[in-house]
Amino acid sequence: xxxLERLMAxxxxxxxxxxxxxxxxxxxxxxxxAVFSPDGELDMRxxxxxxxxxxEGLVHGATAIGAFIRNAVLDLVTVHHGHMPEIExxxxxxxxxxxxxxxxxxxxxxxxxxxxxxxxxxxxTYRKLDGAWHIQTSRLSRLRVDIT
Amino acid sequence: xxxLERLMAxxxxxxxxxxxxxxxxxxxxxxxxAVFSPDGELDMRxxxxxxxxxxEGLVHGATAIGAFIRNAVLDLVTVHHGHMPEIExxxxxxxxxxxxxxxxxxxxxxxxxxxxxxxxxxxxTYRKLDGAWHIQTSRLSRLRVDIT
Amino acid sequence: xxxLERLMAxxxxxxxxxxxxxxxxxxxxxxxxAVFSPDGELDMRxxxxxxxxxxEGLVHGATAIGAFIRNAVLDLVTVHHGHMPEIExxxxxxxxxxxxxxxxxxxxxxxxxxxxxxxxxxxxTYRKLDGAWHIQTSRLSRLRVDIT
Numbered sequence: 001x002x003x004l005e006r007l008m009a010x011x012x013x014x015x016x017x018x019x020x021x022x023x024x025x026x027x028x029x030x031x032x033x034a035v036f037s038p039d040g041e042l043d044m045r046x047x048x049x050x051x052x053x054x055x056e057g058l059v060h061g062a063t064a065i066g067a068f069i070r071n072a073v074l075d076l077v078t079v080h081h082g083h084m085p086e087i088e089x090x091x092x093x094x095x096x097x098x099x100x101x102x103x104x105x106x107x108x109x110x111x112x113x114x115x116x117x118x119x120x121x122x123x124x125t126y127r128k129l130d131g132a133w134h135i136q137t138s139r140l141s142r143l144r145v146d147i148t
Numbered sequence: 149x150x151x152l153e154r155l156m157a158x159x160x161x162x163x164x165x166x167x168x169x170x171x172x173x174x175x176x177x178x179x180x181x182a183v184f185s186p187d188g189e190l191d192m193r194x195x196x197x198x199x200x201x202x203x204e205g206l207v208h209g210a211t212a213i214g215a216f217i218r219n220a221v222l223d224l225v226t227v228h229h230g231h232m233p234e235i236e237x238x239x240x241x242x243x244x245x246x247x248x249x250x251x252x253x254x255x256x257x258x259x260x261x262x263x264x265x266x267x268x269x270x271x272x273t274y275r276k277l278d279g280a281w282h283i284q285t286s287r288l289s290r291l292r293v294d295i296t
Numbered sequence: 297x298x299x300l301e302r303l304m305a306x307x308x309x310x311x312x313x314x315x316x317x318x319x320x321x322x323x324x325x326x327x328x329x330a331v332f333s334p335d336g337e338l339d340m341r342x343x344x345x346x347x348x349x350x351x352e353g354l355v356h357g358a359t360a361i362g363a364f365i366r367n368a369v370l371d372l373v374t375v376h377h378g379h380m381p382e383i384e385x386x387x388x389x390x391x392x393x394x395x396x397x398x399x400x401x402x403x404x405x406x407x408x409x410x411x412x413x414x415x416x417x418x419x420x421t422y423r424k425l426d427g428a429w430h431i432q433t434s435r436l437s438r439l440r441v442d443i444t
Contacts (some may be wrong), residue, residue, distance in 0.1 A: 003304050008151050010307060011158060018232035021248060022269065025291055077292050079267040081231045083377045085312035098376055100317060104267070106292070112274055119375040120399070121318065126331070142374050143321055156299050159306060166380035169396060170417065172440055225440050227415040229379045229396055251416070253439070 001092055004048070009089045010134045013126050017099060021080045022133065024069060033066030036135050038125050040065060043135040062134075079104040082122070093128040094136075101140070118145040149240055157237045160214050160281050166248060168283065169228045172217060181214030184283050185275050188213060191287040195268070210282075227252040228271070241276040242284075249288070266293040300424055305385045308429050309422050313395060317376045320365060329362030333423050334429050336361060339435040340412070343416070358430075360434065373402040378418070389424040390432075414441040 001009075014033060023031035036042075042065045044057035061069045080103045087097040098121055105116040120142035127136040149157075164183060171179035184190075190213045192205035207216045212261035228251045235245035246269055253264040275284040312331060319327035332338075339363045340353035355364045376399045383393040394417055401412040414428075417437035425433040 003300055004152055004155075006304055007155055007300075007307060011155060014232075014335075014408045015234050016249070018234045018246075020294055021232055022234070022246065025248075026269075071157075077314055079250075081250065083231065083379065086314045086318070098314075098318065100314070102375075102377065121322075143375055143401075147351075152300055152303075155303055159303060162380075163382050166382045166394075166396070169380055170382070170394065173396075175418075227398075227439055229398065233381065266322075 003056070005092070006089045008068075009092075009095060009128075009133065010085075010087045013095055013097065014085055016110065016126070016133050016135065017082055017085070017124075021082055024080055025078050029066055029070045032069060033062050036062035036065050037129060038062050038133055039112050040111065041137045042068065043137070046110055047118075047140050047142050063138065075108055077106040082140075087126075095126040095133070096122050098122065099124070104143065115148045117144060117147075119143045149237065153240070154237045155246040157240075157243060157261050157276075158233075158235045158261055161243055162233055162246065164274070164281050164283065165233070165270075165272075169230055172221065172228055173226050175218075177214055177218045177223070180217060181210050184209050185277060188283055189285045190216065191285070195266075195288050195290050195293075196204035202241065218269070221253065223256055225245050225254040235274075245272050245274065246270065247272070261295055263296045264293060266290045298386065302385045305378050305388075305391060305424075305429065306383045309391055309393065310381055312422070312431065313378055313418075313420075314431050315379070317378055320369065320376055321374050322364075323344055323370070325362055325366045328365060331360050332358035332360050332361050333425060334358050336410070336431055337433045338364065339433070341435050342416075343414075343438050352422075357366040369401065371404055375400040375434065383422075391429070393422065395420070410444045412441060415439045 007110065009141055019031060021037045023029070023035065039062065040062050042059045045054045047057070059065050083100040083102070085097055085099050087095055091096045101120055101122055103118050107113050107115070122138055122140055124138045125136040126133050167179060168183045171177070186190055188207065188210050190207045193202045195205070203268065207213050228249065231248040233245055233247050237243045249268055251266050251272055255261050255263070268288055269287055270288055272286045273284040274281050315327060316331045319325070319331065331443065334357065336358050338355045341350045343353070355361050379396040381395050383391055385391045386418055397416055397418055399414050403409050403411070416436055419435045419437065421432045422429050
């Protein structure tokens, strides 16, 4: 790949991840689902609030991932921000990357949890399918979580 | 446009928006005004703290926009951060984009409001004039605002 | 330099600074030290919590800088995010830049300070040595610090 092709791939992956965050926070579930490869993988096992349900945090397939996230945040006000991407394009159709992240989740009034504010990193791979980059795998690791 | 020209335009627009945030938070009003096109438009109507004054949130012209922002935040300590830009260059002299944003405003002691912390998105267009990109239109939509 | 060379340098410097933040927050001290030029300079004098020790905030040399940061944050949970880079490549081997930043430091239980949350800008220069960009000088200025 040329330097220009690498830079283009990096910019497209930056915008792909931007779409992931924006679609989640604006509750655009079709847009969110389309970010992932059809056989993509989301791994939130390490960060389950309820450790007895950690195994449920491994989800396969774009449709299931979209439904999983929708179910998790549908009733919440969420803010997700990504920072400081380190994208390495390993072939014309594969890349890997790390993003720093912060999320703020607010539950409806009356529940046991009011707000969760978390910080960590996404560890991801990306795959180009039919001319567009998708998230192939995504795993979240946390630095810290504050719950009120 | 070539891919390289598009990438250059995107990088210049990223730095333009960085200048907008930095000039606002360091109270460099001349620098902030210069970010906008002479006939630029700022639309904060949807996010007015006082809804009865929402109409005042639509401002035309770089000079008026600079004065509007200066008036709004002169006595405040402000922090504005932008994230996850999605810039689409639609011609050699026009582009559009979305930015996730967070702002933290702190008022002087003794007033009714102490701190506002907000989250949302800027929806913007950009225009290249005399070789430099400017913000042509900017509209803010909020996900959430916390006031203490 | 060509536009493509400039864009490549900017992307490499973005990832360099990403590594700085990630290595600090994941306590990868070797990785953090390698971010700096062997004769690099870190200037935190303006932001010392204890003004009587401000002079100690000027540190020279990658090894000393790595040890200084390690000593400052070893027992803390830290989150550092950078935003909105304005990188200017001034030659094939030199660049300068500004980053908006936010940091959240949490001390172990029982001390006088619980949490510091700060906002400001890094003012930096970069140097390419043996084919890789390094931070040559870094100075932090604050907009605001909240201590609880």
